[in-house]
Amino acid sequence: MDDPLYREEILDHYYSSPYRGRIERPDCVCDLENPFCGDQIHVELTVGDDDRIKEIRFDGKGCVISQASTSVLAEHLEGASVEEALKLGPADVVKLLGMPLTPTRMKCGLLGWKAIQQALKPRGAATV
Amino acid sequence: MADAVVSGVGAGLDVERVRADFPPLGEEVRPGVSLRYFDSAATALKPRSVIEAVRECMAEYPANVHRGLHVLSERATEAFEGARMKVAAYLGVDDPAQLIFTRGTTEAINLVARSWGKLSLRPGDAIVVSELEHHANLVPWQMIARETGAELRYVELTEELEYDLDAFDRLFDDGRVRMVATTGMSNVTGIRPPIEEIVRRSRERGARVLIDAAQSLAHERLDVAGLGVDFAAFSAHKVFGPTGVGVLYGRREHLEAMEPVLGGGNMVLRVERHRAVWNELPDKFEAGTPPIAEAIGLGAAVDYLEGLDHQAVARHERALIEHAHQVLGAVEGFRILGPRSTAGKGPIVGFTLDGTHPHDLSHLLDRSGVAIRAGHHCAMPLHARLGIPASARASFALYNTTEEIDHLAGALGSIKGLLRRR
Numbered sequence: 001m002d003d004p005l006y007r008e009e010i011l012d013h014y015y016s017s018p019y020r021g022r023i024e025r026p027d028c029v030c031d032l033e034n035p036f037c038g039d040q041i042h043v044e045l046t047v048g049d050d051d052r053i054k055e056i057r058f059d060g061k062g063c064v065i066s067q068a069s070t071s072v073l074a075e076h077l078e079g080a081s082v083e084e085a086l087k088l089g090p091a092d093v094v095k096l097l098g099m100p101l102t103p104t105r106m107k108c109g110l111l112g113w114k115a116i117q118q119a120l121k122p123r124g125a126a127t128v
Numbered sequence: 129m130a131d132a133v134v135s136g137v138g139a140g141l142d143v144e145r146v147r148a149d150f151p152p153l154g155e156e157v158r159p160g161v162s163l164r165y166f167d168s169a170a171t172a173l174k175p176r177s178v179i180e181a182v183r184e185c186m187a188e189y190p191a192n193v194h195r196g197l198h199v200l201s202e203r204a205t206e207a208f209e210g211a212r213m214k215v216a217a218y219l220g221v222d223d224p225a226q227l228i229f230t231r232g233t234t235e236a237i238n239l240v241a242r243s244w245g246k247l248s249l250r251p252g253d254a255i256v257v258s259e260l261e262h263h264a265n266l267v268p269w270q271m272i273a274r275e276t277g278a279e280l281r282y283v284e285l286t287e288e289l290e291y292d293l294d295a296f297d298r299l300f301d302d303g304r305v306r307m308v309a310t311t312g313m314s315n316v317t318g319i320r321p322p323i324e325e326i327v328r329r330s331r332e333r334g335a336r337v338l339i340d341a342a343q344s345l346a347h348e349r350l351d352v353a354g355l356g357v358d359f360a361a362f363s364a365h366k367v368f369g370p371t372g373v374g375v376l377y378g379r380r381e382h383l384e385a386m387e388p389v390l391g392g393g394n395m396v397l398r399v400e401r402h403r404a405v406w407n408e409l410p411d412k413f414e415a416g417t418p419p420i421a422e423a424i425g426l427g428a429a430v431d432y433l434e435g436l437d438h439q440a441v442a443r444h445e446r447a448l449i450e451h452a453h454q455v456l457g458a459v460e461g462f463r464i465l466g467p468r469s470t471a472g473k474g475p476i477v478g479f480t481l482d483g484t485h486p487h488d489l490s491h492l493l494d495r496s497g498v499a500i501r502a503g504h505h506c507a508m509p510l511h512a513r514l515g516i517p518a519s520a521r522a523s524f525a526l527y528n529t530t531e532e533i534d535h536l537a538g539a540l541g542s543i544k545g546l547l548r549r550r
Contacts, residue, residue, distance in 0.1 A: 003495050006488070006546060015549045036503050037487045038517020061517070063485035064547070108487060 005099045006064060010072075014064045017071035021057045030119035034111050039066040043074075043115040047123060051082050056116070063108050065101070070112025072096050077116065086117065086124045141437070141444040146527050149175040149432075153527055161497040164532045169315050169476050169523030170501050171365045172346055174429075178369055181428035185421040193420055194394060194411075208420050211427030212410070215375055218430045219360070220353045225409040226383060228376040229418050233342040234264040236361035236376035237309070239413060240338055241268035243386040244359075245307075248336075251277030254304040256335070258283035258291065258321065259513050260314040263506040265340040269309060281305070285513070289466045291321040297329070305335045312344030316507050316521060317466030318449070318476030320344065327355050336382070342366055346525060347445060347474050349438065352377050364422065369429030373422035376413075383409050390415040441526045449475045451530040452522065455537045460544065465519055475524035478505070481540060484547055486520040492546065496539045 026044035033040050039062030046054040056074040060067060076096055077085050093113045094101055101109045147153045150173040157163045165173060185207060191200035193208045209224075216224040230236040249255070255269045259282055266280075273280045283296045299305060308330040313320045323339060330337045338359040341350050345362045352360050359382070363374040378386075388395050388406060392415035396404045406412045449470045456462055461482030467473065481489055486502035493500055501521045504511045511517065522536060 002546070003492055006492065011547065011549070037485070038504065038511075039485075039487075040517075063487040065488070065491075105487070105491060 005097070005101075005105075010064065010068045010097070013068035013071035013075075017058075017067070017074075019057055019071050019074035020059060022059065023055055023057050026057075028119040028123060030115040032111055032115040032118070034062070034066065034107050037063060037066070037108060039063060039108055039111055041066065041070055041111050041115045043070065043112065043119055045116070045119055047082060047120075051123075053077055053080055053082065053085060053120075058112060058115075062111070065097075065105055065108040066111045069093060069097055069109045070115070073112050073116060082120050082123050085120055088113070088117075141440040141526065143444065143527065143529055147529075149177070150527050151176060151179070157494075157497050161495075164496075164498045164535055166522040166524060166528065166532075166536065167499045167501050168346065168525035168528075169343060169366070169521065171371065172368045172525055173527065174370070174425075175368055175432050177432055178425045178428045182370055182421045182425040185424045190421075192417055204420055207424045207427070208418070211423045211430070214427045214430040214434075218349070218433065219377060220351045221377060222353070223380065226378055226380050228378070228383070228410045228413040229423050230361075230374045230376050230413075231372060231419070232363040232365070232374035233340060233361045234268075234363075234374075236359075236374055237265055237338065237340065238268045239376055239389055240359050240361075240378070241272040242389050244336070244382060245269075245272035245276060245278075247386055248306055249273075249276040249278040252304055253278040253306045254281050254299070254302075255279070256281050256283060256296070256299050256305050256308045256310075256330075258296075258310055259285050259510055260291070260311055260317070260319060260321065261309070261507070261509070262311060262315050262340065262342065263508070264342070265309050265311060265338075266509065269307075278306070279304075282509075283310075289317060289319070289514075290472070291319060293322060293325060293329075296326065300329075300333050300335075303333070305330075305333065307336050307338065309338040309340065311340045311342075312350065313347070313474045313476070314466070314507075314510075315343045315476065315523075316478040316505050316510055316519065318473040318478070318523075319466055320472055320474055324355065327357055331356060343474065343476070348442070358382060364426035364429060367426075367429055368432055370419075370422040370425040373419040373426055375426075380409065383413070386413075388412050388415065392416045394418075436526070444526060445475045445524065446470070448524045448528055448530065448533065449473065449477070452477050452524065452533050455534060456522070456540070459537055459540045462540065465514060475528075477522045478519050479521070480516060480519055481544065484543065486518045488547065489520050489540075489543060492543045493536070493539055496535070498536055498539055500536075 023044045027047045029044045031042045041060040043058045048054045058070045189200045189203040191204045193205040212224045281299045286292045336358040341362040346367045360377040365371040395415040398405045463480045465478035490502035
């Protein structure tokens with residue numbers, strides 16, 4: 001049995017993500033839950049004066065896809081501008097994961113993305 | 129028209145013949161991978177005879193029922209009401225008018241909660257449910273409790289997660305219980321509450337009883353008249369019939385006293401500008417065009433059930449659950465939700481596998497053609513009691529085999545390997 005979605009790189013993100021943890025003084029946070037699987041995600045971010053994301057950390061419990069996709073996103077978005085981060089859509093997340101997701105797994109795969117979007121939204125609006 | 133499925137009196141179930149009745153079995157879900165279906169508790173597969181009955185209705189007499197004076201409508205009405213009679217016979221109900229076609233178990237329980245509840249519940253009255261219930265037998269009661277000032281009480285399970293009749297008895301101490309709504313079989317653990325005892329004790333104390341037979345009816349007959357229940361509900365799709373239709377049984381005296389929940393066509397005898405006179409049973413509760421082909425499909429499903437040797441099916445399903453507890457229980461990290469013993473439970477195994485999330489498990493099992501279910505199975509209070517957000521569930525029906533369960537056990541083993549931390 002094999003599945004490209006559960007390849008080593010993704011399992012590394014799941015078991016030992018360098019982005020798992022807390023930030024002492026985060027600028028924005030968001031908690032989200034996927035009630036169908038009981039996945040939970042907490043994300044924290046710091047944003048610099050240049051409006052770029054300095055640090056992203058997350059914590060949570062859930063399936064491999066929900067946790068690993070959040071880690072993959074954190075890796076991708078550190079250093080990006082808030083505007084770039086807010087522009088990122090579901091299709092981009094799927095591309096980053098490198099595997100198509102079935103409709104049911106989409107909810108898991110997009111949980112971290114949703115949390116980051118919600119955390120950053122007030123900042124995005126302020127700069128427009 | 130039910131396909132014969134037993135090879136002789138007293139013989140075991142001819143599983144190969146049963147399997148041939150259910151089209152997707154033995155087929156490939158993706159190239160080179162055949163289906164192993166362990167999700168019958170969510171919805172059962174449909175035998176060819178059911179599929180044919182639905183097709184026949186839609187192709188040959190796709191007319192509306194009642195009041196049509198043309199030949200197609202008469203044929204549709206006859207088949208539709210014939211289905212009601214088949215269900216009545218199967219449940220041991222002598223008067224088919226006591227059976228209301230609903231959209232399913234959920235709608236049936238909502239109908240009782242809203243209509244009977246509004247009529248009968250007063251502030252301080254109590255409704256008894258158990259920790260085992262599916263949301264369909266919880267939320268409608270929460271809603272009507274809030275509306276009427278009644279209180280929802282839970283039968284707490286024992287440490288071993290078995291139904292506790294002593295805990296049940298204690299809920300009656302203040303004499304305020306008006307309704308006991310209980311599942312016939314937990315959709316998560318397969319546990320079967322002691323229905324006969326629950327019905328007897330409830331009625332003795334003046335409470336009404338509703339049986340949520342959604343899970344149990346695919347595995348055992350429900351003799352509603354013999355049991356003396358007040359209400360019973362089930363869905364066609366869990367007993368090998370189509371989705372979109374279910375049945376509410378109610379004692380005539382209750383159904384007569386209850387107000388309809390939905391107003392519209394068919395449920396009225398006469399409509400004036402500002403008032404209407406309700407129709408007789410069962411039409412009073414069947415507003416609008418009913419699910420005609422689906423009900424006829426349910427009739428065919430009941431024919432199928434009638435054609436089975438129930439003892440042979442029960443023996444086969446018992447062998448399946450015993451085998452499942454044995455071989456799945458031997459998988460490292462496998463934890464069965466509920467009692468280890470298979471006595472008093474139906475062919476459902478709720479479980480967790482240490483270190484793996486049920487969704488990952490279900491996803492990976494699908495790669496080898498195994499269909500199970502993962503999540504809270506619409507039983508969040510039970511999962512809260514278990515202290516877990518989600519679980520996996522393998523549920524079996526008469527068409528499953530012990531070889532399929534061996535395949536599941538093997539697949540679980542390789543998933544543990546695949547997901548291990550490297």
